[in-house]
Amino acid sequence: MDATELARMYHAKGDNAAAESLFKKLFVGMPEKRMMQSDPEGYVALMQEAAVVAQITGKPEQHDALRAKAQKLFDKDPKISLPKDWTPYGLRCKSK
Numbered sequence: 001m002d003a004t005e006l007a008r009m010y011h012a013k014g015d016n017a018a019a020e021s022l023f024k025k026l027f028v029g030m031p032e033k034r035m036m037q038s039d040p041e042g043y044v045a046l047m048q049e050a051a052v053v054a055q056i057t058g059k060p061e062q063h064d065a066l067r068a069k070a071q072k073l074f075d076k077d078p079k080i081s082l083p084k085d086w087t088p089y090g091l092r093c094k095s096k
Contacts, residue, residue: 003022003025003026004026004046006022007019007022007023007026007050007053008046008049010022011049011052011053016053016056016057017057019053020050020053020054020057020059023046023049023050023053023054024050026046026050027047027050030043036073036077040073040077040080041080041081041082043073044070044073044074044080044082045082047066047069047070047073048066048067048070048082050066051063051066051067051070054066
């Protein structure tokens with residue numbers, strides 16, 4: 001499992017402190033230009049999820065910065081549409 005999926009999984013199960021830590025590391029290491037060329041929708045969606053986590057963990061400045069950056073990317077490339085088929089972790093899987 002990569003760090004992106006792990007961060008999303010932590011957020012889905014409510015461990016937002018762990019998710020926030022991973023999201024922070026991910027955005028430091030992700031080259032924005034390459035991400036916007038290869039997967040703009042995924043990059044912006046991930047940024048928005050990280051913003052939600054920042055808000056939940058009491059980091060309003062980080063939340064606002066991520067939301068503003070995501071909006072700037074939307075404005076720059078109006079063809080971006082967020083994925084509508086992501087399955088939130090734990091919502092469609094039956095436990096055994």
